[in-house]
Amino acid sequence: FGTVRGRLGYAFDRTLVYATGGFAYGSGGGRDFGLPNASRDEFQTGYAVGGGIEYALPTDSFLNFFRSSAVTLKVEGLYVNLDQGNRNNG
Known part of the structure; x- marks a missing residue:
């Protein structure tokens, strides 16, 4: 699967707390992981929502290791729902 998302949050000092959300897409997964009643392998679309916290490491x-001002550590939770693309199955 994949996502196309935006982030909106609040930054203070070197820390960013944010929410994220947007479009999700993917296929397969049901039979691949042995899940019951999940035999569809076709392309599906849906949405993704989540949130997280990101911290920019000091250069020292x-x-x-690279003494860069662009190195961050991030923890994020993400919920993906791919049922949205299959509503018109008759």
């Missing part, structure tokens, strides 16, 4: 941090 021991985790910042």
